[in-house]
Amino acid sequence: MRILVVDDEEMKRISLEEDLKGRGYEVVSCPDGESALARLREGPFHVVVADLKMPGVSGLDLLKEVKGGLQPQAEVILITAYGSIPLAVEAMRHGAYDFLTKPFNNERLFPIIERIEKQLCRERNKGKQDVCGKSEDVSDLLVGSSLAMQRVRELVEICAASEANVLICGETGVGKDLAASVIHKLGSRRAHPFVKVSCAVFPRELVSSELYGHEKGAFTGADGPRRGRFELAQGGTIYLDDVDDIPLEEQVKLLRVIEEGVFERVGGTTPVKADVRIIASTKEDLRLKIAEGSFREDLYYRLNVMRIDIPPLRERKEDISLLVRRFLEEIAGTWKVEMDPEVPEILHSHDWPGNVRELRNALRRAYLTGRGVVRAEGLLEEGPAPAAKGTGGGLRETLNRVERDLLQDALRKAGGNKTAAARLLGMKPSTFRDKLKRYGLA
Numbered sequence: 001m002r003i004l005v006v007d008d009e010e011m012k013r014i015s016l017e018e019d020l021k022g023r024g025y026e027v028v029s030c031p032d033g034e035s036a037l038a039r040l041r042e043g044p045f046h047v048v049v050a051d052l053k054m055p056g057v058s059g060l061d062l063l064k065e066v067k068g069g070l071q072p073q074a075e076v077i078l079i080t081a082y083g084s085i086p087l088a089v090e091a092m093r094h095g096a097y098d099f100l101t102k103p104f105n106n107e108r109l110f111p112i113i114e115r116i117e118k119q120l121c122r123e124r125n126k127g128k129q130d131v132c133g134k135s136e137d138v139s140d141l142l143v144g145s146s147l148a149m150q151r152v153r154e155l156v157e158i159c160a161a162s163e164a165n166v167l168i169c170g171e172t173g174v175g176k177d178l179a180a181s182v183i184h185k186l187g188s189r190r191a192h193p194f195v196k197v198s199c200a201v202f203p204r205e206l207v208s209s210e211l212y213g214h215e216k217g218a219f220t221g222a223d224g225p226r227r228g229r230f231e232l233a234q235g236g237t238i239y240l241d242d243v244d245d246i247p248l249e250e251q252v253k254l255l256r257v258i259e260e261g262v263f264e265r266v267g268g269t270t271p272v273k274a275d276v277r278i279i280a281s282t283k284e285d286l287r288l289k290i291a292e293g294s295f296r297e298d299l300y301y302r303l304n305v306m307r308i309d310i311p312p313l314r315e316r317k318e319d320i321s322l323l324v325r326r327f328l329e330e331i332a333g334t335w336k337v338e339m340d341p342e343v344p345e346i347l348h349s350h351d352w353p354g355n356v357r358e359l360r361n362a363l364r365r366a367y368l369t370g371r372g373v374v375r376a377e378g379l380l381e382e383g384p385a386p387a388a389k390g391t392g393g394g395l396r397e398t399l400n401r402v403e404r405d406l407l408q409d410a411l412r413k414a415g416g417n418k419t420a421a422a423r424l425l426g427m428k429p430s431t432f433r434d435k436l437k438r439y440g441l442a
């Protein structure tokens with residue numbers, strides 16, 4: 001691999017050059033942006049490592065030249081002072097591969113370079129596979145004709161072509177899981193695992209062992225060694241669903257894994273390399289969580305390199321007709337499904353608080369209860385009232401039964417996410433958790 005090192009600080013530049021050469025890379029080093037541009041015009045590089053702040057042509061200018069046409073295939077890593085992280089994030093949006101904050105030792109750069117090396121290998125192999133493999137069309141996977149959905153698809157494709165971390169934001173049921181899996185499916189890691197971690201469902205004391213695994217005897221009940229999700233996702237993608245539910249003390253560990261690309265199992269000391277791409281999702285406004293002190297700002301910057309906001313369905317009702325067609329195909333295959341003439345109007349005037357998931361469920365239920373015909377009547381009703389299922393008992397028992405059913409139902413709709421389920425019922429998450437315990441559902 002050919003690496004170009006650009007730094008105006010001589011000591012740093014020389015030490016980096018020496019260290020990289022020591023690891024077998026071919027290295028060219030330049031003291032400023034101007035001479036770097038000249039070297040880039042002379043021949044191809046795989047990686048450019050540049051200081052963001054340099055007099056004259058800055059690291060950002062260099063990045064724009066490289067990605068804008070000089071050598072768009074080259075990956076650019078920027079080195080930045082802590083205070084200029086927002087600028088570095090801006091640089092990531094212009095196509096930088098990663099950034100490192102000063103002060104840093106050269107060791108932190110190596111895992112990043114190794115990741116690029118692996119990616120290059122994968123791309124070479126991918127070229128071979130593509131000859132026989134069929135490529136999937138993103139508009140078949142993420143259905144919708146609205147401008148908003150077109151933008152989402154565009155971003156999904158951009159993310160799939162890069163290795164940068166992605167943050168997907170949106171209400172429950174808008175398609176965050178789906179978008180994450182499509183990014184993986186279309187990307188260069190598709191032959192490797194896609195591992196979903198629902199951060200909201202783990203008790204806080206188990207988060208570490210879930211993510212990083214544990215050694216035998218690490219804690220009571222750890223009868224044998226176990227691989228964590230990061231190890232299971234090796235070479236592929238890890239999807240951290242509801243990332244804001246990761247407790248603060250775990251956020252520090254996650255940050256370290258992202259920055260250094262290594263972790264240790266709980267109770268272990270051997271560092272394990274994490275060659276894993278991270279996609280995270282949230283229903284919350286993480287900026288507010290940062291202001292509240294429940295989410296680390298540095299972790300936010302690391303995750304929010306690329307960002308996809310999926311708007312709620314009520315803001316893109318043009319998508320409803322294509323989605324209906326897709327879901328009815330899923331339910332009935334090529335069988336032509338009949339529907340009452342007022343159905344489209346009902347679907348378009350509803351607000352869809354549960355978004356695309358709610359639409360899909362409503363159609364399924366209507367198809368089943370209408371015995372193959374989507375009826376207008378009861379289309380948006382939630383099946384039989386839970387109380388009707390009860391038999392006998394006093395008022396208290398009946399109310400308890402109804403409440404238990406509602407909790408269970410909300411939990412199912414929210415895919416096991418307690419915070420989301422609480423929100424569906426308009427309940428505080430803490431109240432919701434208490435009730436789950438009371439009914440033995442936790």
Ligand SMILES: Nc1ncnc2c1ncn2[C@@H]1O[C@H](COP(=O)(O)OP(=O)(O)OP(=O)(O)O)[C@@H](O)[C@H]1O
Pocket residue numbers: 141142143144170171172173174175176177178179283326356357360413414415417420
């Ligand atoms: N654009 C779309 N095209 C096709 N299917 C979609 C689309 N958006 C969502 N869906 C479907 O809607 C359902 C809900 O989507 P998904 O589970 O991805 O939502 P989510 O945003 O992760 O929700 P939550 O925050 O509750 O976990 C899934 O069955 C998904 O396949």
Ligand SMILES: [Mg+2]
Pocket residue numbers: 176177241415
């Ligand atoms: Mg989800």
